[in-house]
Amino acid sequence: MTEPPGTGLDDNDDDAAPGDECHGGPSEAHGLGIYVAGLALAVALTAASFATAAYDIVWEPAIPAALIALAVAQIGVHLVFFLHITSGPEHTNNSLALAFGLFVVVLVVGGSIWIMGHLNHRVMPMRQMMQMQR
Amino acid sequence: MAGRAGEAGVSSAATTPSGISAANRQRDPYRIGHDRHAHRDGGARGHGEGGPAPKRVIVGFGFWIFLLSDIVMFAGFFAAYAVLAGSTAGGPSGRDLFDLQRVAIQTGCLLASSFTCGLSYVAATRRNQLQVQLWLLVTGLLGLAFVTLELIEFVEMMMQGAGPDRSAFLSAFFALVGCHGLHVTLGGLWLLTMMAQIWVKGFRPRIMRRFLCFNLFWHALDIIWVALFTIVYLLGAGM
Numbered sequence: 001m002t003e004p005p006g007t008g009l010d011d012n013d014d015d016a017a018p019g020d021e022c023h024g025g026p027s028e029a030h031g032l033g034i035y036v037a038g039l040a041l042a043v044a045l046t047a048a049s050f051a052t053a054a055y056d057i058v059w060e061p062a063i064p065a066a067l068i069a070l071a072v073a074q075i076g077v078h079l080v081f082f083l084h085i086t087s088g089p090e091h092t093n094n095s096l097a098l099a100f101g102l103f104v105v106v107l108v109v110g111g112s113i114w115i116m117g118h119l120n121h122r123v124m125p126m127r128q129m130m131q132m133q134r
Numbered sequence: 135m136a137g138r139a140g141e142a143g144v145s146s147a148a149t150t151p152s153g154i155s156a157a158n159r160q161r162d163p164y165r166i167g168h169d170r171h172a173h174r175d176g177g178a179r180g181h182g183e184g185g186p187a188p189k190r191v192i193v194g195f196g197f198w199i200f201l202l203s204d205i206v207m208f209a210g211f212f213a214a215y216a217v218l219a220g221s222t223a224g225g226p227s228g229r230d231l232f233d234l235q236r237v238a239i240q241t242g243c244l245l246a247s248s249f250t251c252g253l254s255y256v257a258a259t260r261r262n263q264l265q266v267q268l269w270l271l272v273t274g275l276l277g278l279a280f281v282t283l284e285l286i287e288f289v290e291m292m293m294q295g296a297g298p299d300r301s302a303f304l305s306a307f308f309a310l311v312g313c314h315g316l317h318v319t320l321g322g323l324w325l326l327t328m329m330a331q332i333w334v335k336g337f338r339p340r341i342m343r344r345f346l347c348f349n350l351f352w353h354a355l356d357i358i359w360v361a362l363f364t365i366v367y368l369l370g371a372g373m
Contacts, residue, residue, distance in 0.1 A: 017194020019255075019350050031259070035252040042245055046360075050238050053368040064369055071364035075357050082252055082353040094198055101202035105209040112213035 016090040018083050038081025045074040190343050197347040201354045204317075208358055211313055212365065215306040219370065223301035228370025231296055233287070237367045240283050241359065244318075247276035248356040255349045261337050270329050273352070277322045284315045307366065314362055317355055324348055 049070045052058050058066045079085045085094055186192070219228070254269035288308070291297065298308035328348050335341050 017191045017346060018198040019194060019346050019353075020191075031256045032253070035249055035256065038252075039245070039249045042248075046241055046245060049364060049368060050234065050241075053372055054234060063372055067364050067368050071360055074360050078248075078353060078357045078360065082248060082356070083350065093195055097195070097199055097202055101205055104206050108206070108209040109213045109216060113216050116217040 016084075016088075016094070018085055018091075018094045020084055034081055034084075038077055041077045041081065042074055045070055045077065049074070190339070190346065193343045194346055194350070197350055201350060204354070205358065208310075208313070208361075211306070211310040212361065215310045215366065218302040218306040221302040223303075225301040225304065226294070226296050227303065228307075228366070229372075231291055231294075232367050232371045234367065234371055236283055236287060237363055240280050241363055243276045243280040243283070244356050244359050247273045247280070248353055250276065251349055251352045255345065258332070258337060258342065258345055263332070263336075266332055267329060270325060270332075274322055274325045274329075277318055277325070281315055281318055281322070284311065288312070311362065311366065314355070314358055317358070321348075321352055321355055324351070 049067055052063060052066050052070065079098070085091055085098060087095060250269045250272045254266050254273060257265035257269060291304075296304055298305045325348065328345060331341050332345065
């Protein structure tokens with residue numbers, strides 16, 4: 001608080017930009033390891049996704065659920081290891097914005113699927129509708 | 135962090151710098167709106183008294199808001215695709231069209247480019263011009279490979295008569311995947327200007343802020359691609 005304003009780029013303890021690795025800002029030399037760890041995890045999860053889709057590893061009716069779980073896990077890996085969003089106090093603003101964004105995404109996608117599914121279900125049988133579209 | 139916080143506490147206790155914190159302590163005995171560190175150290179460290187955050191943090195946060203709004207826009211395309219995925223109008227479905235091997239190569243390209251983009255940022259924090267240019271070049275080439283593969287896929291599909299005008303499913307598919315491809319293409323142009331700016335102007339703060347934003351953008355593209363290859367290609371090929 002005794003520092004004059006604008007002394008530097010990296011001198012705030014209270015906030016971090018998304019992409020910042022930790023306190024101290026980007027001027028400190030570190031961070032190669034976190035990218036390597038993120039790449040390893042992401043590659044493993046991607047390989048698991050493609051293997052799940054291509055081969056008979058998972059019980060068949062559970063494949064969509066498994067794929068979506070793997071995708072959510074990989075998005076989490078990207079957020080933490082590449083975008084460096086953490087739950088620390090300096091990331092409060094970034095995490096809250098992310099939470100709100102996810103809320104809107106779930107609302108838009110989930111709501112659309114839900115409502116349109118019900119509409120399709122109630123208006124007419126799917127087969128009949130397919131025949132009408134032909 | 136703890137060391138600096140301690141210093142701040144000591145200095146404020148010794149000198150009571152501006153009187154603001156002392157006055158606030160009387161008016162706000164429970165220190166509402168101050169984080170726990172401030173309470174423990176006895177120094178005034180709330181946002182209200184610390185002054186504005188550094189510009190890099192504000193720029194990063196603003197760009198993060200833009201990225202999230204971009205993701206919300208993609209959510210609209212995803213919702214349209216999810217609703218229309220079954221509406222093939224008697225035309226080809228995803229199972230007939232998608233080539234998972236090519237999608238796997240595309241995914242590898244984009245994931246590797248995200249990694250090299252991160253490496254270029256690490257190199258920039260170490261002020262290593264040559265490494266930054268090298269990793270950005272690799273990032274750009276991987277992005278170019280990704281877009282090329284996607285264009286080949288689009289052309290092949292249109293040659294088969296499965297263009298965006300064939301069915302609602304294909305309209306939604308081309309809109310969603312094409313929008314992502316457009317983002318990667320524009321990101322590639324941004325990457326070229328970024329390389330030129332870093333080369334000519336060096337690592338001055340303004341350039342570093344732009345570079346931070348570019349990194350966020352490129353990583354966000356990869357996040358959208360993860361959702362895309364799962365929902366469109368893997369689930370579509372299985373259905």
